[in-house]
Amino acid sequence: MAEIRRCPDCGVSMEAMKVQTAEGFALQLVTNERKKGILGGFGIKERLEPTAYVCPECGLIRSYAERDESE
Numbered sequence: 001m002a003e004i005r006r007c008p009d010c011g012v013s014m015e016a017m018k019v020q021t022a023e024g025f026a027l028q029l030v031t032n033e034r035k036k037g038i039l040g041g042f043g044i045k046e047r048l049e050p051t052a053y054v055c056p057e058c059g060l061i062r063s064y065a066e067r068d069e070s071e
Helices: none
Strands: 015-018 029-034 045-048 050-054 061-065
Touching: none
Parallel strands: none
Antiparallel strands: 015 050, 029 045, 050 061
16 A cells, blocks of 8 residues: 655645656666565566655656565
8 A cells, every 4th residue: 555645845645646758658667776685686676666655736747666575
């Protein structure tokens, strides 16, 4: 479940939105950290999927990527 985010400009609750390309592919952020396990041994980097949040009042858009620290 996505965290509730507040607009830093007007304090209104921001609404989560899916981020994707015009072709419908999900965007991914590639970190400098290697994946755990055998894939990291091959140099594969960790990837995160961003979630965009838009303020319905002022239209500000921010993107956040949540790390799964449980792995």
